[in-house]
Amino acid sequence: MSHISPTIWQFLVKWLTNFALFPPEASKIAPQMDALFFFMVLVSLIGLTAVVLLVVSFSILYSKKRHPVAVQIEGSTLLEATWTIIPLGLFMVMFVWGALIYFRVYTPPANAMNIYVVGKQWMWKAEHPGGQHEINSLHVPVGHAVQLTLISEDVFHSFSIPAFRVKREAIPGRYTTVWFEATTPGTYHLFCTQYCGTEHSHMIGDVVVLSEEDYRKWLASSTSGNSLAQNGERLFASLSCAACHNARPDARGPSLANVYGSRLALSTGGTVIADDAYLRESILNPSQHITQGYAPIMPTYQGQVSEEGVIALVEYIRHLDSDYRVQQTTNTTDLLPESEGKAAPAAQAPARNGTVKP
Amino acid sequence: MNNNNNTIVDLPDQATARIPQPNFISKENGLMSWLLTGDHKRIAILYLISITFFFFIGGALAGLIRLELLTPQADLMATDTYNKVFTMHGIIMIFLFLVPSVPATLGNFLIPMMIGAKDLALPKVNLLSWYLYMAGGILALYAMMTGGVDTGWTFTTPLSTHYVNTNVITTGFAIFVAGFSSIFTGLNFIVTIHKMRAPGMTWFRLPLFVWAHYAASILMVLGTPVLAIAIVLVMLERAFGIGVFDPAKGGDPLLFQHLFWFYSHPAVYIMILPGMGVISEVISTFSRKRVFGYTAVAFSSVAIAVFGFFVWAHHMFIMGISNYAVLVFSLLTMLVAVPSAIKIFNWAFTLYKGSITFETPMLYAFGFMGLFTIGGMTGVFLGASGTDIHLTETYFIVAHFHFVMVGGMLMAFLAGIHFWWPKITGRMYPEKISQLAAVVTFIGFNLTFFPQFILGVLGMPRRYASYPPEFQVLNVFSTAGATILGVGYLLPVLYLIWSLKYGAIAGNNPWQATGLEWQTQSPPLTENFTVMPVMDHEAYDYEWLESQKAKEVASAG
Numbered sequence: 001m002s003h004i005s006p007t008i009w010q011f012l013v014k015w016l017t018n019f020a021l022f023p024p025e026a027s028k029i030a031p032q033m034d035a036l037f038f039f040m041v042l043v044s045l046i047g048l049t050a051v052v053l054l055v056v057s058f059s060i061l062y063s064k065k066r067h068p069v070a071v072q073i074e075g076s077t078l079l080e081a082t083w084t085i086i087p088l089g090l091f092m093v094m095f096v097w098g099a100l101i102y103f104r105v106y107t108p109p110a111n112a113m114n115i116y117v118v119g120k121q122w123m124w125k126a127e128h129p130g131g132q133h134e135i136n137s138l139h140v141p142v143g144h145a146v147q148l149t150l151i152s153e154d155v156f157h158s159f160s161i162p163a164f165r166v167k168r169e170a171i172p173g174r175y176t177t178v179w180f181e182a183t184t185p186g187t188y189h190l191f192c193t194q195y196c197g198t199e200h201s202h203m204i205g206d207v208v209v210l211s212e213e214d215y216r217k218w219l220a221s222s223t224s225g226n227s228l229a230q231n232g233e234r235l236f237a238s239l240s241c242a243a244c245h246n247a248r249p250d251a252r253g254p255s256l257a258n259v260y261g262s263r264l265a266l267s268t269g270g271t272v273i274a275d276d277a278y279l280r281e282s283i284l285n286p287s288q289h290i291t292q293g294y295a296p297i298m299p300t301y302q303g304q305v306s307e308e309g310v311i312a313l314v315e316y317i318r319h320l321d322s323d324y325r326v327q328q329t330t331n332t333t334d335l336l337p338e339s340e341g342k343a344a345p346a347a348q349a350p351a352r353n354g355t356v357k358p
Numbered sequence: 359m360n361n362n363n364n365t366i367v368d369l370p371d372q373a374t375a376r377i378p379q380p381n382f383i384s385k386e387n388g389l390m391s392w393l394l395t396g397d398h399k400r401i402a403i404l405y406l407i408s409i410t411f412f413f414f415i416g417g418a419l420a421g422l423i424r425l426e427l428l429t430p431q432a433d434l435m436a437t438d439t440y441n442k443v444f445t446m447h448g449i450i451m452i453f454l455f456l457v458p459s460v461p462a463t464l465g466n467f468l469i470p471m472m473i474g475a476k477d478l479a480l481p482k483v484n485l486l487s488w489y490l491y492m493a494g495g496i497l498a499l500y501a502m503m504t505g506g507v508d509t510g511w512t513f514t515t516p517l518s519t520h521y522v523n524t525n526v527i528t529t530g531f532a533i534f535v536a537g538f539s540s541i542f543t544g545l546n547f548i549v550t551i552h553k554m555r556a557p558g559m560t561w562f563r564l565p566l567f568v569w570a571h572y573a574a575s576i577l578m579v580l581g582t583p584v585l586a587i588a589i590v591l592v593m594l595e596r597a598f599g600i601g602v603f604d605p606a607k608g609g610d611p612l613l614f615q616h617l618f619w620f621y622s623h624p625a626v627y628i629m630i631l632p633g634m635g636v637i638s639e640v641i642s643t644f645s646r647k648r649v650f651g652y653t654a655v656a657f658s659s660v661a662i663a664v665f666g667f668f669v670w671a672h673h674m675f676i677m678g679i680s681n682y683a684v685l686v687f688s689l690l691t692m693l694v695a696v697p698s699a700i701k702i703f704n705w706a707f708t709l710y711k712g713s714i715t716f717e718t719p720m721l722y723a724f725g726f727m728g729l730f731t732i733g734g735m736t737g738v739f740l741g742a743s744g745t746d747i748h749l750t751e752t753y754f755i756v757a758h759f760h761f762v763m764v765g766g767m768l769m770a771f772l773a774g775i776h777f778w779w780p781k782i783t784g785r786m787y788p789e790k791i792s793q794l795a796a797v798v799t800f801i802g803f804n805l806t807f808f809p810q811f812i813l814g815v816l817g818m819p820r821r822y823a824s825y826p827p828e829f830q831v832l833n834v835f836s837t838a839g840a841t842i843l844g845v846g847y848l849l850p851v852l853y854l855i856w857s858l859k860y861g862a863i864a865g866n867n868p869w870q871a872t873g874l875e876w877q878t879q880s881p882p883l884t885e886n887f888t889v890m891p892v893m894d895h896e897a898y899d900y901e902w903l904e905s906q907k908a909k910e911v912a913s914a915g
Contacts (some may be wrong), residue, residue, distance in 0.1 A: 023816050037745055037815075044735035048911070052733050055724060058709035059716070062645070064364065070900065071711040075651030075704075081699045083703040084696060091692040094742045099685055101744025121521070122389060154613065155517040158676065158751055162817025165748040169677045172516060173605025176678035189826060193751035193819040195510045197521055198438050201822035285608075302606060318671055 026188055026209060027164035028181040029105055034165070036097050043090055105166055108179035112147035115140075116228075116311045119150065119157035119170035122199035124190065127311055131231060132222040136205030138190060139222075140182055141215035147179040149276060153307045158194035161207050169194055175277050182209040232316025233325070235309055239301065249324035253298065254291045256326065260318040265292040279314045366644070367868050369786065375863035377784045381881040396481030396885055402467035403782070404488050405458060410851070412454040412495060415438055417847065419447035424806075424840040427833045432823035440823035441508035442524070445497075453536050456496050456763055457625065460632035462491070462543055464774045465571045467782060469547060471875035471882065474556025474891040479549040482541075487542035493811075494536025501528040510821060512622070513588075515603040515614040519595040530589045537582045537589075540628070544578030547571055556874070558893035562631050562656070565873050566649055569656040570635030573663035577624045577631075580667070585621035588614060607675050607883065612677060619670035627666040629763060630730075631659055633770030634701060636724050640773050643871040644720040645712030648898035651704045658683030658697035665694040674748045681794050684743050691741035698734050702727060717789065717869075721796040722773035729765025729803065733758060736811065754814025760807045772799070772850060779854065780868045784880045785861030788853050795853075799846030805839025858861050872903050 025031050061067065115138070116127040126134040140146045150159055150170040160167040161180070168178035192203035210218055226234075236242065244253035259274050267290040272278055283305065284288045286298035305313070320326070369375075382399045392400055422443050426434045435443070466484065470477050478484050501507055507529040509518040518526050551564070592614070594600045601607030603614045640707050642649045649655055671679060671687040705727060714720075736758040740746050749755065779787050809832040818829050825833070869874040874891050876884075895902040 015831055016827045020816055020828045021812060033744060033748055036741070036742065037748075040735075040739050040742070040745065044732070044738075047699075047735055048728070048731050051706055052725060054703075054706040055709065055727060058706070058712070059714055059724075061712050062709060062712045064366070064713045064715045067711070067713050070646035070713040072648055072901065073650065073711060074648070075654065076707075079707065080651050080704070084700055087699040088692075088696050091738060091741075094738060095689055096693045098742025098744035098746070099688060100682060102675070102688075102747065103681060105744070105747055155521050156514055156677075160751065160817065160819065162748065162752075167676050167747050167751065171678060172844040173611070174678065188408050189817060191817065191819045195441075195512075195514065195517070197508070197517055200441070201432065201819075203826045204826075236408055293363060331799065355808065 024163045024184070024186070024188065025165075025245050026182055026184045026186060027161075027166065028183055029101065030163070030165045030183075032104070033101055036094070036101060038098070040094060043094075047087075105180075106168075106178060108147040108177060109145045112145035112179050114147045114149055116308075116315075117150045117159060118153055118307045118311070119169065119192070119196075119203075120153040121155065121197055122157065122192070122203040123204065124157075124192070124205055125308065127228055127308060127315075128219075129228050129315065130219055131224050131227045132219060133224070134152065134222075136190070136203075137208060138205070139208045139210060139218050142182050142185050142209050142211055145179055145181045147177055149281075149311075150176045150178070151307050151311075155196045156194045157192045157196050157203065160191045160193040161188060162191070163188035164207070167193060175280065185211050185214075186211045228312055228315045229319045230316075232312035232314070235305070235312055236316055236326075239305070241313075242326050244298070246326055248327075252294070254294055255323055256317050257320050257323045260320070266290060267292050267294070267296075276314050276318075279317055280310050283310055283313060288304065364715060366646070366870055367717065367786075367789075368865070368870055369862055369868055370865040371498060372862055375865065377863060377881070378879040379880065380883065381784070382884045383881050385884050391756075394485075395476065398466050398470050398478045398481065398484060398486060399782075399882065399884075401484050401488050402463050405462040405466060405491070408488075408495065408690060409455050409458055409463065410448050413847075416450035416455055417498075417844065419443050419450065420873060421840065421844060423447060424837040426823060427825070428828050428837050430825050430827045435823075437823045438508060441510075441821070442502075444637060444821060444868070446502050446506060447509050449498060449507075449533065451487035451763075452511055452629075453533050454491075454498065456629040456767055457540055458491060458543070459629070459767065459771050460636060460774060461547070461571060461574060461628075462539075464636065464771075464778060465547065465567075465632055466543070468778065468875055469550060469568055469571060471878070471886050472556070472568050472694055472702065472873055473551065473554060473559050474874050474887065474893060475550065475554040476885050476887070478546045480546050483542050484546055487539040487546070490535055490539035490542070493909075494532045494534075494539065497532035497535065498529060501525040501593055504528075512618060513592055513614075515592060515595070515611045518592055519603060527593050530593050534586050534589050534593075537586050538833050539650075540578050541582045544575035544582075544802060547575040548579065555823075556891050556893055562653065563893055563895075563897050564656075565635075566638035566652065566655050566659075567632075567635035567839070567873075570631045570638070570659045573659040574628050574631040577628045577666060578661050579619045581624040581628070584617060585625075588617035588621070591617070596618070601638075612679070615674050616670070616675060619673045620667075623670040623673065624663075624666045626759075626762070627662050629767050629789065630770075631662060633726070633767040633774075634659065636770045636774035637705060637726050637778070639871070639873065640719045640723040640777050641708050642898045643777070643869050644717060645709050645714045646900050647702065647708055647712040648896070648900070650707040651700075654700055655704050658700045661697040662694060665690060665697070669694055669741075672741055672746070675743050688741055688743040688746075692738070695734060695738055700729075702734075704730055712847065716793075717776075718787070718792040718796050719773040719777035721793055722769045722776065722799075723795065725800045725803075726766055726769040726773065729761050729769060729800075733766055736761065748817075749814055751819060752814035753810040753818045753820055756820050757807045757810035757814060760810070765803055765807070769799070772796070775850070775854070777869070778875075779857070780864030781880045781882070783858055783861070784864055786864050786868060787850075787856050787857045787861060791853050795849035797847055798842060798849065800845045801846070802839050802842030806836050806843050807839070809833070809835040809839075844874030870903060872898050877906075907909065 056258040118125045123135050126138050150168055157170040159170055165178045166178050166180050166346045168176050186209055188207045190205040190207045245256050247255035262274055263271050264274050265271050284302045287296050290296045382397055426440055505525055507524045507526055508522055536909045591602050595603055601609045603611050638649050669691045672691045675684050740749055776787055813829055813832050818825055864880050866879055878887050
C-alpha cells in the first residue's frame with residue numbers, strides 16, 4: 001500500500017474506525033425494541049426473497065425463448081387469499097408487539113424520578129428535582145427509572161436518545177412525558193429530531209449515564225444550593241401567590257397543600273385531576289379553570305413566568321403537604337409595602353427547613 | 359410477424375414507414391396552438407415538459423443536499439441555506455413533480471384513449487389546471503429566488519407561523535394554487551371515467567391503469583381541499599395572528615398536524631397509485647398475460663384509497679396524542695399495507711406461465727417491484743407504534759419514503775414514459791442504452807438510499823446540516839450513489855430527445871399491447887379514433903388481439 005499517500009491512508013483508517021452499523025443498547029427497553037426490530041427485518045427479508053425469487057424464477061422459466069406462448073390464467077382465489085391472510089397475520093403480530101412496546105415506553109412506573117426538560121431554539125435545558133440545571137446534557141443514574149416531562153418554549157422539538165430507543169416531542173403549551181431506565185454507564189447522543197429552524201442540527205448534546213456513586217457525586221457538585229421546589233417557593237413568594245392561596249378562612253384562592261394529584265371540582269360542574277398540565281394551565285390561563293366556590297379573579301401569568309418558572313412552581317406545589325410554609329411566606333409578604341407588582345426580595349423568603357421536601 | 363425470441367417489438371418496415379399525417383402534433387402549428395389547446399394529449403405534453411423542468415430543479419437541490427452531507431460539518435453552505443435547500447427540494451419534488459407526475463402526463467394522455475373517448479370530459483378545465491400548476495410553480499420559484507423558505511415542506515407550526523422570517527406566505531400560496539390544479543385534474547378524471555366510456559367498456563373491462571387513476575382522483579378531490587384549508591390558516595395566522603394554532607391564544611399546534619397529514623398521508627397514495635397503474639399495464643404487456651386476479655388488483659387500489667384516509671395520525675405517534683388513538687391508527691396503518699402486498703404478489707404471478715421479454719419498461723417495472731417491496735415493508739416498521747418511536751424523524755424515514763416515492767413512483771414514471779413513448783411521439787426510444795439507464799438508475803438508487811436505513815437505525819436525525827463523525831462513511835456511500843443516480847436520470851432526457859428525430863418509426867402497436875390506445879395510429883389523431891371504438895372483449899385479452907391480427911392479414915391478403 002506504499003503508493004497510497006499517507007494523508008489518504010490516515011483518513012481511511014480514521015474513517016473506518018469511526019464506522020458504526022448499529023447503535024448501543026443502553027436502556028431496559030432497547031433490547032425489547034430491537035427484538036421486534038429484528039423480527040421485522042427477518043420478515044422483510046423473507047418477503048423480499050419471496051418476491052425476488054418469484055420474479056427471477058418466472059423470468060427464467062417463462063422467458064419468451066423458453067415459453068413462446070403464454071397460458072392465460074384468470075387468477076386464483078386460493079392463492080390470493082394466501083397472500084392476503086399471511087401478510088395480514090404477520091402485520092397483526094407486529095401491530096400487537098409494537099403496541100406493547102409503545103405502551104411500555106410511554107407509561108412511566110410510579111416510582112420514577114422526574115426530570116423536567118425545556119426545549120427552546122436551540123438548546124435543551126434540564127431541571128433536576130435537586131435544583132441542578134444543565135444545558136444540552138442530561139446526567140442520569142444507571143438502574144433507576146427516570147421520567148422526563150418535556151415542554152417547549154417556542155416551536156416543536158423532539159428529544160431523542162437513540163441508544164435508549166426513546167424519543168418524545170417537546171411541544172409548546174403542553175407537557176409530554178417519556179421514561180427510560182439506563183442499563184450501561186457511558187455517554188450517548190442526544191438529538192433534537194424535529195426540525196426547529198436555523199440551528200436544528202446543533203441542538204444536540206450528551207446523555208451521561210453514571211453509576212450510583214458517580215451520580216451522587218455529580219448531584220453534590222452541581223447543585224446550586226436550592227432544590228427545584230425551593231426555587232418554586234421563592235417564585236411563589238415573589239409573585240405574591242400567597243396573598244390569595246394562603247389557606248386562611250377568608251382566602252380568595254383555594255389552598256394548595258396536597259392539591260397535587262387530587263380530584264378537584266370545577267365551577268363548571270366537572271372534575272379534574274390536578275396534575276402538572278392542570279397546574280400549568282391554571283397559572284397561565286386561570287379563568288378557564290375555576291375551582292368550585294371561588295371567584296374568577298386570578299390574573300394570568302402568561303408572559304410573566306418562563307416555562308422553567310412554571311416548572312419550579314409546579315414542583316413546589318407538588319411537594320406542598322401542609323399550609324404552614326405558605327403562611328410563613330404570607331407573613332413575609334405582609335411586611336412589604338402594599339404597592340402591587342413589587343416583587344418580594346428573594347432573600348426574605350429563604351427556604352431552609354420548611355415543609356418543602358428537597 | 360416478429361419471430362425474434364428476445365423481444366415482442368413489432369415495427370413496420372422502416373424503409374416505407376412514415377409518421378402518419380395528420381396527427382395531434384402536426385395538426386396545428388405555432389405556440390398559441392399549444393397554449394390555448396383543449397386537446398388532452400397536447401396538455402399532457404405541456405405537463406411533461408414542465409414537470410421535467412421542475413424535476414431537474416428539485417434534483418439539483420438534492421445534489422446540493424448530498425454534497426453538504428459528504429462531511430460531518432456544515433461547510434458547503436450555512437445551516438440556513440441548507441434548511442432552505444431541503445425545504446425547496448421537498449416542496450418542488452412533492453407538489454410540482456410527484457403529485458402531477460403520472461396522472462397529469464400519462465393519465466391525461468391515456469385515460470381518454472384507454473376508455474375510447476375523444477377527450478377528457480372538461481377540456482378547458484384541463485387546460486386551466488395546467489395554468490394553475492404553472493402559476494403555482496412559477497410562484498414557488500419566485501419565492502425560492504427572493505430568499506427561499508426554510509420551514510421544511512411540512513410547514514410545522516408554530517415554526518412556520520411565528521419563528522421563521524422567510525417567504526412562507528408566498529410559498530404557501532404557491533402550493534395552494536398548485537393544489538387546485540390537482541383538484542381539477544382529479545375531478546376531470548372522475549367525470550370522464552364515469553361518463554365517457556365507449557360502448558361495451560364496463561367498469562371491469564377498464565385497464566387497471568384507469569382503476570388506479572380513479573382511486574387516486576378520489577383522493578385528490580377529497581384530500582387536497584384540506585391541505586388548502588391548512589395552508590390558508592397558516593397564512594392567516596402568520597399575517598394576522600388569528601391564533602388557531604397558537605397555544606398562547608388558546609389554539610393548538612397539534613391541530614395543524616392533523617389537518618396537514620389528513621391530506622399529506624393520502625397524498626402519498628395520490629403519488630403511488632397511478633404508478634401502480636403503470637406497472638399493471640407494463641407487466642401484462644411484456645408477459646403476454648392478463649393481470650393475475652384483475653378484480654383483486656382493481657379493488658386493492660380502491661381499498662388503498664379508502665384506508666389511506668384513516669391513517670394520518672401515524673405521523674404523530676410521538677407527539678403526545680392519546681395512546682389509544684395511537685392503537686387505532688397503528689392498526690389501520692397495518693391494514694393499508696395489505697392491499698399493497700396483494701398487488702405485488704399478483705404482479706409476480708402475472709409472470710407465471712407468461713412469455714416474458716425484457717424491454718426497458720419491464721426492467722423499470724421489476725425495479726419498482728423490488729424497491730417498492732422494501733419501501734412498503736419499512737413502512738410497516740414505522741406503522742408499528744413501538745419501533746416508530748426509535749425510527750421516526752431519522753434517516754430511516756427519509757430512506758423509507760424515497761424507496762416508495764423515488765424507487766417506486768419514479769421507476770413507474772420512467773417505465774410508463776418508455777412504454778408509451780412510441781404512442782406519444784410515433785418513434786421508438788433506443789433500446790440498449792435505455793436498458794443501461796434502467797440498470798444504472800437501480801444501482802445508483804440502492805447505493806444512495808440503502809445506507810440511509812442504517813443511518814436511521816443509528817439515530818441520525820433528518821434535516822441535519824451537520825452530524826457526528828461516525829455517520830460519515832454511510833453518508834459518503836449515499837452521496838456517491840446519488841451521483842450515479844443523477845447519471846441514470848440524465849441519460850433518458852438525452853436519448854429520448856434524440857429519438858424524436860432519429861428513433862425508429864413505431865407503428866400503431868409496437869408492443870402488441872391490448873389497450874384501446876394501441877389500436878389507433880401513433881401519434882394519435884386529435885380525435886383519438888376515426889370511429890368510436892366498441893369494447894367487445896375483456897381487458898388484457900391477448901387472444902382477441904391475435905384474432906384481430908389474423909383478420910387483418912386475411913383482409914389484406
